[in-house]
Amino acid sequence: MSIRVRFAPSxxxxxxxxxxxxxxxxxxxxxxxxxxxxxxxxxxxxxxxVPGAEQYIIDTLKWCGIEPTEGVGFGDGSFAPxxxxxxxxxxxxxxxxxxxxxxxxxxxxxxxxxEAMRERLKNxxxxxxxxxxxxxxxxxxxxxxxxxAKLISEGMPYVVRLKVPTDEVIEVDDMIRGxxxxxxxxxxxxxxxxxxxxxxYHLANVVDDYEMQITHVIRGEEWLPSAGxxxxxxxxxxxxxAMPQFAHLPLILKPDGKGKLSKRDGAKFxxxxxxxxxxxxxxxxxxxxxxxxxxxxxxxxNFLALLGWxxxxxxxxxxxxxxxxxxxxxxxxxxxxxxDYDKAKWFxxxxxxxxxxxxxxxxxxxxxxxxxxxxxxxxxxxxAGLMKERVVFFNDFLEKGIYFFEDVKTYxxxxxxxxxxxxxxxxxxxVIRFIDTxxxxxxxxxxxxxxxxxxxxxLKLGEVLPTLRIALAGTMQGPGIFDMAVLFGKAxxxxxxxxxxxxxxxxx
RNA sequence: GGUCCAUUCGUCUAUCGGUUAGGACACUAGAUUUUCAUUCUAGUAGGACGGGUUCGACUCCCGUAUGGACUACCA
Numbered sequence: 001m002s003i004r005v006r007f008a009p010s011x012x013x014x015x016x017x018x019x020x021x022x023x024x025x026x027x028x029x030x031x032x033x034x035x036x037x038x039x040x041x042x043x044x045x046x047x048x049x050v051p052g053a054e055q056y057i058i059d060t061l062k063w064c065g066i067e068p069t070e071g072v073g074f075g076d077g078s079f080a081p082x083x084x085x086x087x088x089x090x091x092x093x094x095x096x097x098x099x100x101x102x103x104x105x106x107x108x109x110x111x112x113x114x115e116a117m118r119e120r121l122k123n124x125x126x127x128x129x130x131x132x133x134x135x136x137x138x139x140x141x142x143x144x145x146x147x148x149a150k151l152i153s154e155g156m157p158y159v160v161r162l163k164v165p166t167d168e169v170i171e172v173d174d175m176i177r178g179x180x181x182x183x184x185x186x187x188x189x190x191x192x193x194x195x196x197x198x199x200x201y202h203l204a205n206v207v208d209d210y211e212m213q214i215t216h217v218i219r220g221e222e223w224l225p226s227a228g229x230x231x232x233x234x235x236x237x238x239x240x241x242a243m244p245q246f247a248h249l250p251l252i253l254k255p256d257g258k259g260k261l262s263k264r265d266g267a268k269f270x271x272x273x274x275x276x277x278x279x280x281x282x283x284x285x286x287x288x289x290x291x292x293x294x295x296x297x298x299x300x301x302n303f304l305a306l307l308g309w310x311x312x313x314x315x316x317x318x319x320x321x322x323x324x325x326x327x328x329x330x331x332x333x334x335x336x337x338x339x340d341y342d343k344a345k346w347f348x349x350x351x352x353x354x355x356x357x358x359x360x361x362x363x364x365x366x367x368x369x370x371x372x373x374x375x376x377x378x379x380x381x382x383x384a385g386l387m388k389e390r391v392v393f394f395n396d397f398l399e400k401g402i403y404f405f406e407d408v409k410t411y412x413x414x415x416x417x418x419x420x421x422x423x424x425x426x427x428x429x430x431v432i433r434f435i436d437t438x439x440x441x442x443x444x445x446x447x448x449x450x451x452x453x454x455x456x457x458x459l460k461l462g463e464v465l466p467t468l469r470i471a472l473a474g475t476m477q478g479p480g481i482f483d484m485a486v487l488f489g490k491a492x493x494x495x496x497x498x499x500x501x502x503x504x505x506x507x508x
Numbered sequence: 509g510g511u512c513c514a515u516u517c518g519u520c521u522a523u524c525g526g527u528u529a530g531g532a533c534a535c536u537a538g539a540u541u542u543u544c545a546u547u548c549u550a551g552u553a554g555g556a557c558g559g560g561u562u563c564g565a566c567u568c569c570c571g572u573a574u575g576g577a578c579u580a581c582c583a
Binding site: 045200205227312468 | 509510511512513514515519520521522523530531532533534541542543544545546547575576577578579580581582583
């Protein structure tokens with residue numbers, strides 16, 4: 001049987017980076033075995049539904065290059081619909097089946113009654129709606145069949161609850177953690193159908209995974225505690241032989257290790273926690289994502305893949321294809337992994353350095369257009385070659401390399417003051433005139449010629465060279481002086497040098 | 509409180525009973541360079557604790573501690 005996995009997020013806002021990793025691991029398992037990767041939208045909570053969230057999920061998967069083979073936004077396959085809100089009647093059917101078999105029941109308790117029950121049980125270990133307390137509540141177990149039917153016909157709101165059997169052991173076999181056991185006396189009577197007619201996660205998830213013939217459920221560790229309920233449902237439905245294999249992924253933790261990474265941590269720690277930007281209704285609810293920050297999707301994927309998984313080798317840089325090839329659920333680490341932004345940056349830097357100058361030039365062309373810069377492909381190719389080892393984010397190219405596109409507006413005054421004096425200052429014009437006589441094609445030849453000229457004229461390399469750099473770039477940082485000069489061309493270089501000479505005199 | 513999960517350098521991890529416990533990020537130092545970056549070299553740093561099992565334990569078992577998740581008509 002071929003593998004079928006699903007990524008099943010809830011459209012309650014921007015997709016968290018942890019969700020992206022869950023999607024990635026599902027994708028990797030599917031691709032590795034030539035299986036099917038499904039996107040299912042779990043929109044059963046009408047109160048938390050956020051417009052645009054579904055599209056955000058689709059856009060994210062596309063940007064990351066981990067596209068599902070079927071599901072919302074990716075084609076119908078043969079198991080549509082993939083939106084749970086469109087599958088209500090299916091859940092109703094199965095809930096009824098459970099009720100008819102005595103495995104579920106109607107419950108009419110109001111919020112107040114539920115609170116009173118919890119208050120009453122405060123001093124006991126079982127504070128929940130379970131085998132201990134259900135006989136004290138208002139439900140079809142304590143009411144007669146007639147009374148129950150009457151309440152329903154009168155329009156009394158009700159939920160359907162799972163009737164958890166007493167004192168049985170449920171075994172969950174997790175691919176990452178091994179066997180986990182739950183005693184049903186610790187399990188509560190989970191709500192299966194809500195008063196609004198929508199199923200809860202537990203019912204919808206199990207029903208859909210069964211109906212969609214899911215073979216492997218890869219999801220976050222937060223689902224581990226309710227996995228017992230899920231296995232119970234498979235058993236009660238008689239689906240045990242079709243039950244998927246479970247793999248509960250370790251959580252992605254905050255950098256300080258205190259709890260799982262949450263969306264507010266982005267602002268708190270100063271890095272993105274979302275793949276793409278999100279425009280909420282208020283500025284506080286709007287965030288930049290990895291994409292806006294200047295990350296490459298390949299770097300984000302690589303980084304996320306190694307957060308909780310390792311190939312077992314010492315290789316760190318993996319293409320998606322390599323990840324697919326090497327992936328195995330058994331190699332997933334058990335413990336939670338802290339989010340390490342420094343490492344994420346390192347990955348991005350690696351990807352930028354490994355991207356060809358030609359491709360970078362194409363990407364830069366678009367960025368330049370946005371900023372109103374005009375530059376030839378040839379110029380941008382040269383620029384990319386000079387700058388790519390000096391940037392971490394793609395956005396750094398135009399920020400750190402602004403002087404490749406605009407005139408130098410400010411000079412590094414402290415560093416200039418140290419050198420703009422004596423012979424260096426006096427003979428700077430001579431240096432410019434000499435440079436003007438050179439051929440601007442070979443940076444290394446220029447460098448030798450200028451250095452010879454400098455020493456031959458009794459000047460110091462350590463004084464002249466930095467001033468040339470500041471003249472051309474305004475800053476002490478950046479590519480080789482003559483690499484820049486060649487790229488700028490003679491006219492622009494000489495123009496900048498001459499202008500700088502006047503500016504320097506005014507400044508220092 | 510209860511249930512469940514976890515625990516190797518600061519961080520991400522390798523190790524599937526016998527290793528000088530390896531790599532990467534970060535950090536420090538040095539080399540290279542006109543600067544920055546890249547690159548290279550070197551260094552600091554680790555098996556939570558206590559019991560077992562075993563000839564031998566980071567590795568298996570138990571306990572403790574610590575951390576985490578869950579404990580909604582949210583997912």
